[in-house]
Amino acid sequence: VYAEVAEAYISGLEAFAKKGGDPHKVSSVASFFVSRIDTLVDDELDKKIAATADPAQKAELQKLKGKVAIANAKLAYRLYKNIYSNEHWQRQAQQGAQTQRLLWASTGTKNKAYSDVLYVDELIGPDTVNTMPPATMDAYRDHGHARPSLEEDVDSAQAVMDALPKAGISIDAVTSKLVEDGVRLFADAADQLYAAVQQKRRKVLGAKLNSMTYKLPDELQKDVQAALEDWRKEGKVRRLWAADASLWTEADEANWLGWLEIVDKQLKGIAHLQDFADDVKRSGFQDVLLLGMGGSSLGPEVFAETFGSKPGYPKLHVLDSTDPAQIRHFESRIDIGRTLFLVSSKSGSTLEPNIFKQYFYERAKQTVGAAEAPKRFVAVTDPGSSLEKAARNEGFRSVFHGLPSIGGRYSVLSDFGMVPAAAIGVDPRAFLENTAEMVRSCAASAPPVENPGVILGAILGTAQRRGRDKVTIIASPGISDFGAWLEQLLAESTGKLGKGIVPVGAEPLGAPAVYGNDRVFAYLRLASDQDAEQERAVAGLEAAGHPVVRITVSDAMQLGQEFFRWEMATAVAGSIIGINPFDQPDVEAAKVKTRDLTEAYEKAGALPEARSFFEGDGIKLFADPRNETALKPQATSLTAALKAHFGRIGVGDYAALLAYVERSPAHIDVMQRIRRTIRDRTRAATCVGFGPRFQHSTGQAYKGGPNSGVFLQITCDDPEDLPVPGQSYTFGIVKEAQARGDFDVLAERGRRALRAHITGDLDTGLARLARAIEQALQ
Structure with a gap:
């Protein structure tokens, strides 16, 4: 092995010199264990001495004790002299190259029966280094004897090494164990050093780094500590930063980091973000309307809801719904003549941003003229996408690029999030510099026990494996929208292969007794925006023994730290759960169904007829054959049908309301009342998603995650539809196709699903539905 090490060094020097490097500036050592060899070999010899009754054999074995380490070193030194005296090396030496010296490590005497300077006296020669401990150095000063001992009696050294295999001892096995143990000890020491540095750094940073504490049940705490130790021993943090796909499923994970x-x-x-911010401010835009879905919209929405807009900058609105009433609502809130439109789509081919763009591009042309309209549009997309090509052809104001190696839900700190943030006056440099403090805290050199992202990921992943697979997100009012972004990150990253984490965002707070034992609570608290009710509720959850993670965000400008912490945590949790956290295999299924239905509409002028199995109180109920068979016999009334449906909720299940209606404050309030009723009566976690927005977010977990969801899809008639310019279908048709396609995939996945379609007035129908659910769960 040593010969291979020396050859690698010499080859490296040659390559360095060929590139113009000065070999004389390169210094290196080859390190050899010394006393530790004798410790291991002597132990094996003692076992063999004790096992034999032959006095002669005992004597021969005894002669080898305390001899092997020095013999091994002498033979290595002889090989060193041979390697660095040949003609090949001499040519390099003439260019100033230095030999790779031999370093004797572990030269303190472990066996008190041996001289305390044994491994110094016998290892002296030119071009060697002895890293003796201080006590050995003092002893040598007192009674050591300097002489060129390494080249004395090399034949006897060879005889010692030849005798080892005859004694049944492999020097290769001994040195392999020493290397393995040595690397482990060095790694342990390095981790302790790095941990001390991180602790000191955290103290120095103080409030500049968001803090995190957690309180877990004892068994979960033990499992989390075991997971953190596994990540330390296996060097998994370094492997993650090195894009080692074996941490996950060895698929394409390395391409998405x-x-x-x-x-x-x-x-x-x-500069490109600062220049854009200056351009937006200088141009006097009043509004910015972002047209996007999922990862392209949820991050920008956090910026809009958290920061509003700085003086002199426009207000940011985020449209991510095909509901005609929702689109009309956004259009009514902006002055199209003074609005900048951000068309945001990673792939450039996503249906919703494209038809949003078609609609508002036509409206802009009608308002400011065909020549001026393109100047009001900006694209954010991956390089070479169909959106970029269209933007270049039509003369958009700007095109910003995402990174192909970043998936949508991880893209908030790329231009997909930072361009909208800059547009409303968020200082991009200050925001990202604050974020960088968390990036450094989660670095490859940060040991797991001091790595905030890894700690959080270990909690989430370990809890999921113990059956606590619902993460309930509680956030201060000032950063409440962060939960919507986090829902997508967790659900779309982990919900697949029949397992995963189900995020529960914005659920009304309740007493500890209304929660099951399938939850972890994550409380994100903005230091300047404390909510007394939340504080009391979280304290009650902790006192009741629920696992609670508390994160304090010192300042809203440090919210980027949480984007990164949770991204890191999700990647870690994905590894522990055993899935690829960067793909979304079930999202495409609903898109295919939607495309099939819209194509059917374009051919026939109508969507395929759907047959309800119940109609009453202005509400029709639909289901696939399997769910219809389970529910229809009991569907004597709307209340009875809903009672049968929600009666299927069991321990560890969750209920999800999937509403394809306008996401208005009034409708959000109704959904909150319904979910509170379900949660309080069943102790099940509850989720609310407005369609089609949630399809690009939590929809992956609903279809690909654990089959523990009970789903109520809510659809409605659209009294006033909107055309999609250039298409035969309308926004209302698209929304209906999306709802039906999504339901079909839930059914195909064997989910417990029911669709309630409201005919007539929507608000009246929602009120009836809420009352029926209340009665059903009494």
Whole structure:
């Protein structure tokens, strides 16, 4: 092995010199264990001495004790002299190259029967280094004897090494164990050092780094600590940063880790964001309307809801619904003549942003004219996408690029999030510099026990494996929208292969007794926006023994730290759960169903007829054959049908309300009342999603995650539809196709699902539905 090490060094020097490097500036050592060899070999010899009754054999074995380490070193030194005296090396030496010296490590005497300077006296020769401990150095000063001992009696050294295999001892096995143990000890020491550095750094940063504490049940705490130790022993944090796909499923994970380095890249190229912010402010836009879905919209929405807009900058609105009433509502809130439109789509081919763009591009042309309209549009997309090509052809104001190595839900710190943030006056440099503090805290050099992202990921992943697979997100009012972004990150990343984490966002707070034992609670608290009710509720959850993670966000400008912490945690949790956290295999299924239905509409002028199995109180109920068979016999009334449906909720299940209606404050309030009723009566976790927005978010977990959901899809008639320019279908038709396609996939996945379609007035129908559910669960 040593010969291979020396050859690698010499080859490296040659390559370095060929590139113009000065070999004389390169210094290196080859390190050899010494006393530790004798410790291991002597132990094996003692076992063999005790096992034999032959006095002669005992004597021969005894002669080898305390001899092997020095013999091994002498033979290594002889090989060193041979290697660095040949003609090949001499040519390099003439260019100033230095030999790779031999370093004797572990030279303190472990066996008190041996001289305390044995491994110094016998290892002296030119071009060697002895890393003796201080006590050995003092002893040598007192009674050591300097002489060129390494080249004395090398034949006897060879005889010792030849005798080892005859004694049944493999020097290769001994040195392999020493290397393995040595690397482990060095790694342990390095981790302790890095941990101390991180602790000191955290103290120095103080409030500049968001803090995290957690309180877990004893068994979960033990499992989390075991997971953290596994991550330390196996070097998994370093492997994650090195894009080692074996941490997950060894699929394409290595291609999707660009988010790890995006903050540094953005800071190095910050000028494009600052220039854009200046352009928006200078142009006097009153509003910015972002047209996007999922990862392209949820991050920007957090910026809009958290920061509003700075003086002199426009207000940001985020449209991510095909509901005609929702689109009309957004159109009524903006002055199209003074609005900048951000068309945001990673792939450039996503249906919703494209038809949003078609609609508002026509409206802009009608308002400001065909020549001026393109100047009101900006695209954010991956390089070379169909959206970029269209934007270039039509003369958009700007095109910003995402990174192909960053998936949509991990893209908030790329231009998909930072361009909208800059547009409303969020200082991109300050925001990203604050974020960088968390990136450094989660670095490859940060041991798991001091790595905030890894700690959180270990809690989430371990809890999921113990059956606590619902993460309930509680957030201060000032950062409440962060939960919607986090829902997508967790659900779409982990909900697949029949397992995963189900995020529960914005659920009304309740007493500890209304929650089951399938939850972890994550409380994100904005230091300047404390909510007394939340504080009391979280304290009650902790006192009742529920697992609670508390994160304090010191300032809203440090919210980027939480984007990164949770991205890291999700990647770690995905590894522990055993899934690929960067794909979304079940999202495409609903898109295919939607496309099939819209194509059917274009051919026939109508969607395929759907047959209800119940109609009453202005509400029709639909289901696939399997769910209809389970519910229809009991569907004597709307209340009875809903009672049968929600009666299927069991321990560890969750209920999800999937509403394809306008996401208005009034409708959100109705959904909150319904979910509170379900939660309080069944102790099940509850989720609310407005369609089609949730399809690009939590929809992956609903279809691909654990089959523990009970779903109520809510649809309605649209009294006033909106055309999609250039298409035969309308926004209302698209929304209906999306709802039916989504329901079909839930049914195909064997989910317990029911669709309630409201005919007539929507608000009246929602009120009736809420009352029926209340009665059903009494």
